[in-house]
Amino acid sequence: xxxxxxxxxxxxxxxxxxxxxxxxxxxxxxxxxxxxxxxxxxxxxxxxxxxxxxxxxxxxxxxxxxxxxxxxxxxxxxxxxxxxxxxxxxxxxxxxxxxxxxxxxxxxxxxxxxxxxxxxxxxxxxxxxxxxxxxxxxxxxxxxxxxxxxxxxxxxxxxxxxxxxxxxxxxxxxxxxxxxxxxxxxxxxxxxxxxxxxxxxxxxxxxxxxxxxxxxxxxxxxxxxxxxxxxxxxxxxxxxxxxxxxxxxxxxxxxxxxxxxxxxxxxxxxxxxxxxxxxxxxxxxxxxxxxxxxxxxxxxxxxxxxxxxxxxxxxxxxxxxxxxxxxxxxxxxxxxxxxxxxxxxxxxxx
Amino acid sequence: xxxxxxxxxxxxxxxxxxxxxxxxxxxxxxxxxxxxxxxxxxxxxxxxxxxxxxxxxxxxxxxxxxxxxxxxxxxxxxxxxxxxxxxxxxxxxxxxxxxxxxxxxxxxxxxxxxxxxxxxxxxxxxxxxxxxxxxxxxxxxxxxxxxxxxxxxxxxxxxxxxxxxxxxxxxxxxxxxxxxxxxxxxxxxxxxxxxxxxxxxxxxxxxxxxxxxxxxxxxxxxxxxxxxxxxxxxxxxxxxxxxxxxxxxxxxxxxxxxxxxxxxxxxxxxxxxxxxxxxxxxxxxxxxxxxxxxxxxxxxxxxxxxxxxxxxxxxxxxxxx
Numbered sequence: 001x002x003x004x005x006x007x008x009x010x011x012x013x014x015x016x017x018x019x020x021x022x023x024x025x026x027x028x029x030x031x032x033x034x035x036x037x038x039x040x041x042x043x044x045x046x047x048x049x050x051x052x053x054x055x056x057x058x059x060x061x062x063x064x065x066x067x068x069x070x071x072x073x074x075x076x077x078x079x080x081x082x083x084x085x086x087x088x089x090x091x092x093x094x095x096x097x098x099x100x101x102x103x104x105x106x107x108x109x110x111x112x113x114x115x116x117x118x119x120x121x122x123x124x125x126x127x128x129x130x131x132x133x134x135x136x137x138x139x140x141x142x143x144x145x146x147x148x149x150x151x152x153x154x155x156x157x158x159x160x161x162x163x164x165x166x167x168x169x170x171x172x173x174x175x176x177x178x179x180x181x182x183x184x185x186x187x188x189x190x191x192x193x194x195x196x197x198x199x200x201x202x203x204x205x206x207x208x209x210x211x212x213x214x215x216x217x218x219x220x221x222x223x224x225x226x227x228x229x230x231x232x233x234x235x236x237x238x239x240x241x242x243x244x245x246x247x248x249x250x251x252x253x254x255x256x257x258x259x260x261x262x263x264x265x266x267x268x269x270x271x272x273x274x275x276x277x278x279x280x281x282x283x284x285x286x287x288x289x290x291x292x293x294x295x296x297x298x299x300x301x302x303x304x305x306x307x308x309x310x311x312x313x314x315x316x317x318x319x320x321x322x323x324x325x326x327x328x329x330x331x332x333x334x335x336x337x338x339x340x341x342x343x344x345x346x347x348x349x350x
Numbered sequence: 351x352x353x354x355x356x357x358x359x360x361x362x363x364x365x366x367x368x369x370x371x372x373x374x375x376x377x378x379x380x381x382x383x384x385x386x387x388x389x390x391x392x393x394x395x396x397x398x399x400x401x402x403x404x405x406x407x408x409x410x411x412x413x414x415x416x417x418x419x420x421x422x423x424x425x426x427x428x429x430x431x432x433x434x435x436x437x438x439x440x441x442x443x444x445x446x447x448x449x450x451x452x453x454x455x456x457x458x459x460x461x462x463x464x465x466x467x468x469x470x471x472x473x474x475x476x477x478x479x480x481x482x483x484x485x486x487x488x489x490x491x492x493x494x495x496x497x498x499x500x501x502x503x504x505x506x507x508x509x510x511x512x513x514x515x516x517x518x519x520x521x522x523x524x525x526x527x528x529x530x531x532x533x534x535x536x537x538x539x540x541x542x543x544x545x546x547x548x549x550x551x552x553x554x555x556x557x558x559x560x561x562x563x564x565x566x567x568x569x570x571x572x573x574x575x576x577x578x579x580x581x582x583x584x585x586x587x588x589x590x591x592x593x594x595x596x597x598x599x600x601x602x603x604x605x606x607x608x609x610x611x612x613x614x615x616x617x618x619x620x621x622x623x624x625x626x627x628x629x630x631x632x633x634x635x636x637x638x639x640x641x642x643x644x645x646x647x648x649x650x651x652x653x654x655x656x657x658x659x660x661x662x663x664x665x666x667x668x669x670x671x
Contacts (some may be wrong), residue, residue, distance in 0.1 A: 015427040015434075041434050041498045168382060168398035236451070304627045 003323040009034035009067035009091070011058050012074035013046040016096055019308045020315070021050040029319035034065035058082060062089035069322065072096065076183070077170035080105055082316025083120060087112050092322055093120045094315075097186035098342070099175055099335070104250055106339040110332050120336050121318065124190040125132045126246075128310035128317070131259040135250060136194055138257060151234040152188040153247045157214040159220050159239040169218050178349040179218035180207070181237050185342045188235045190334075193341075196228040197252050198334060199243050201341050206348040211240045224345050235345075246307070251350045260305050263297060331338050352376045353562055354412040354442060354449065356399060357419030359383060360430055361580050362455070362518050365555035366416060367392070374383050378408055380419070399436030406443035409415075409624040413636065414451040414562045415444060429491035437495050438442075441502040450508035451568075456496045458516045458547055458573065459489045463638040468604075471645040472547075474571050484635040510660030511567040516547030516646065521666075524549070527596035530607075530631055530641065537597025539582040540631070541604035544643030546585055549576045553659035555561045560655040572651040576659045579646055585662070592666040604641055 008030040010017055014037070024032040036055040037336040047054035055061035060084060062070070070086035072079055072095045080100050086093045093113065100106050100121035106122075113120040126132060139147055158164055164171055164180040176182040204226035208219035221241035225232065246261040317329035353370050357363035358379030359472055367379045376391050385394040397405025399419050408414070416441060421432025423602065444450060462479045469473040482490045496512060503510035517525055528546040529537035549557075557574045586599045613630045616628045630636035651657055660668075 014431060018427060039435050039438055041438055041494060042430060045430075045434075045494060162398075163525075166382070166398060168396065168403060169401050302626050302628075304625055 003029070005029055005031040006068045006319060006322060007033045007066055008069045008071065009033050009036065009052070009061055009065050010046070010073060011036045011061070012040070012072065012088075012096075013037035014073075017046065017071075017073045017340070018065045019311050020073060021046055023312050023315045024071075025050040027316070027319065029316070029323060033067055034061045036061045049198065051067075053132040058083065060135045062086060062091070067168070076101065076171070077172070077175050080109065081115050081347070083109055084112060085117055087116055087120070090116070092118050094123060094318060095120065096123050098122070098176070098183070099186075099324055099339070103336065103339045103343045105207045105208055106336055109338070119322070119328055121330055122186065122338075123311070123314065124185050124186055124330060124335075124338070125308065125311035125314050127190050127194045128313040128329070129261055129307065130305075130309065131261060132191060132194055132248065132310070135248065135257055135259055139195060139250055139252070143254065144250055144252030144257065145164045147196065147231050147250060149232050149234070149249070150192055150228075151236070151247075151248075151249040151251075152191050153234075153236045153238070153245070154184055154188060154244070155186070155238050155241040155244050157239055157244065159214055165217045168316045171216065176346070178208070178222075178346040179217060180239075181222045182342070182346055182349075184237055185345060186338060188237065189341045189345075191232045191248055192228065193236065193334065193338065195248070196231045196233060198337060199229045201226040201228050201233070201344065204341075204344055204348075206345050206350050219350060222345075224348075226341075226344075271319065351413040352378070352411060353559075354378045354380065354395075354409055354415045356380045356415065356417045358394075359385070360418065361420040361520075361523060362515070362554060362558075363552055365551045366418060366558050369552070370416075370559045370562075371556040373563075375559070378412065380405055382416065387660070397442050400431055402439055402443060404446070405423045409433050409443055409447035409449045412449045414453060415440070415449060416453045416558060416562055418455045418558075420455075420495065422488065424487070426490060429487045430494070433495045434489040434498065437498060441499070444508075445502075445506055450506055451562075452499070452503065452508055453511045453513065453558060453567075454496065454499045456512050456514045457488075457492045457498075458514050458575075459485070459639055460493050460496055460514065461639070462507065463642055463644075464635060465638060466644065468643050468646070471647060472573075473647055474573055474650055481635075485639070486630065486636055489639070501547035509568040511561045511569075512556060512571040513561055513574050513651075514571065515557075516549050516579070518551050518554050519548050520551045521589070521592070521594055521669075524585075524589055524594065524596065525590050527579075527599065528582035529586065529597055529599055530602075532597035535598055537586070537599050538597045539586070539599035539601050540607050540637075541581075541641040541643050542583045542599065544604060544641065545581060545646055547575050547577040547644075548579045548585070548644045548662075549574050549659070550662075550665050552665070553657075556558060557651060557655055557659070560657055562633060564655055566654050570650075570654055572654060573646070573648060574651055575646040575648045577648065578664055588662055588666060604643060607641070608634060638652075 008024050024030045032052040035046040035052045043054040072082045083093045109120050149176040154322045158180050173183045206224035209221045210219050212220045222237040224235045250260045321328045353375050358367045359381040370377045372394050378393050380395045384396050395405050395408045397403050421429040460478050461476045482493050530540040531538050583599050586596045589596045611634045614632045
């Protein structure tokens with residue numbers, strides 16, 4: 001007999017909320033009971049489209065809808081207060097990244113949740129994308145040999161997103177050290193840990209600079225390197241480099257793999273065996289993989305297997321864990337380690 | 351009149367701004383980029399409708415607001431923010447300032463094109479789309495935007511005019527002569543003999559300013575389409591004759607494209623549960639609004655607004671932009 005669906009509510013009905021609402025409206029593990037947004041039009045539209053009752057006041061929703069799980073999908077500055085209120089209302093809390101502004105705030109929330117026998121979790125959906133899971137599995141199986149380098153490169157023109165750059169709007173991340181770039185770090189840092197395993201970073205060096213020279217935006221380029229378990233890790237965030245992409249590369253003593261989470265192409269290279277025909281065979285293999293990877297990627301695009309597909313998987317695991325009392329897909333230690341690493345990087349920001 | 355114009359830095363908004371100033375009105379033009387005025391009757395107001403700010407204080411004392419601001423592209427969340435949330439902020443500020451006269455610029459896209467048989471007339475009595483999710487993000491946002499404007503006007507007893515312009519064009523924004531797509535010098539004229547619901551940016555701007563001027567427009571909804579709109583083939587030829595580079599139209603019957611779209615939709619539904627993302631030209635609910643043959647009368651707008659749009663040949667002969 002399957003477990004009863006959990007009563008779920010959402011605070012914040014913009015942007016990423018559509019992905020969460022889509023999951024909640026179709027999952028057998030969740031029953032969407034409330035959608036809250038300050039905008040009456042947006043909350044009503046979301047409730048009409050995905051289900052639940054529309055609210056404009058989160059306190060009223062938390063009081064009236066009896067949610068067992070609350071998704072907090074508002075701008076980061078509001079996360080701490082809303083998550084605290086949801087915990088006080090007796091709900092488990094899932095929060096969009098960044099869950100809080102500092103490691104200390106993360107710990108406060110986790111302590112508050114545990115004191116009530118509840119859970120809190122930050123969304124790091126890209127860790128659950130097909131390509132990342134496959135790449136992790138390849139690393140764990142030893143297919144790449146001993147891992148030497150791990151790199152995450154995000155090329156995304158966030159400078160043209162006026163939510164970050166317009167002086168007429170309140171930047172959603174204006175209160176965070178590191179500004180707009182900081183908004184992307186939970187994903188990048190989480191992916192590095194996914195590849196390298198869990199250990200505190202050491203020997204961290206970061207450079208921040210601005211190519212766009214938009215005062216409001218602050219730095220729009222970041223290059224940070226550090227060690228995790230002897231693997232040299234690099235995170236590069238750039239608002240200027242083209243083409244746009246979200247590339248993750250792992251290089252080991254036995255080969256390398258590069259994936260792009262925006263354009264689902266998977267490029268694998270193996271170490272040559274040193275035979276006479278090895279260069280030719282390697283070239284044919286590389287070409288075949290490129291063609292196959294491109295075809296698969298195109299099919300995924302057409303079938304709307306979007307970069308957000310990892311979120312559905314994460315939410316599926318999350319609700320199953322809550323229903324069965326098993327471990328969450330991302331545990332406290334993992335989230336706090338990410339937050340600590342991000343704090344270290346952010347401390348180097350100008 | 352003192353007019354407050356939102357979206358005044360945009361393609362249509364800047365034409366409305368210029369037309370209003372030319373007609374002797376005192377204009378406050380809301381723009382996102384600081385701009386210096388070059389006319390004594392024109393004041394630029396810096397502001398972004400998505401956030402209440404100093405611009406809301408400028409609303410008081412105006413005779414009417416002409417609301418053109420909307421997002422034209424982006425995903426659904428972006429378009430909701432640019433068209434719906436921004437409108438909510440504007441309406442709240444208007445109510446606070448007791449500036450209640452509103453000319454809302456909606457869009458022709460809000461109609462249910464599937465409900466009207468091919469060759470029939472689309473006018474102000476045509477039903478609105480009742481399945482927004484089958485349509486593109488722009489349509490979903492404009493439908494919701496128009497709905498909240500009407501609800502607000504009913505609540506505030508605000509004098510409202512809703513205008514629904516067709517495809518607004520200019521010589522440098524000519525929709526490839528109304529063709530569906532182009533391949534180098536060749537273009538695909540889907541439904542080559544169907545009228546395009548065109549309105550030239552200057553004609554449309556004049557209609558919008560007239561709506562603000564004329565009390566008779568209060569309480570009306572008016573489609574804004576020029577007289578005798580041309581077909582894609584006629585439009586392409588007229589543009590080419592005026593020295594404007596457009597692809598050579600390759601005519602394709604609408605029914606052929608529609609049949610192909612229906613077949614693709616059938617396979618998509620049966621094989622992929624409707625999840626495959628197909629270009630809009632091959633999706634009947636997105637193809638119909640653009641190319642299904644209809645008639646587009648403008649008698650109501652001409653009558654209420656005393657609007658006499660200039661003809662295509664006149665506009666091209668005059669070298670209007």
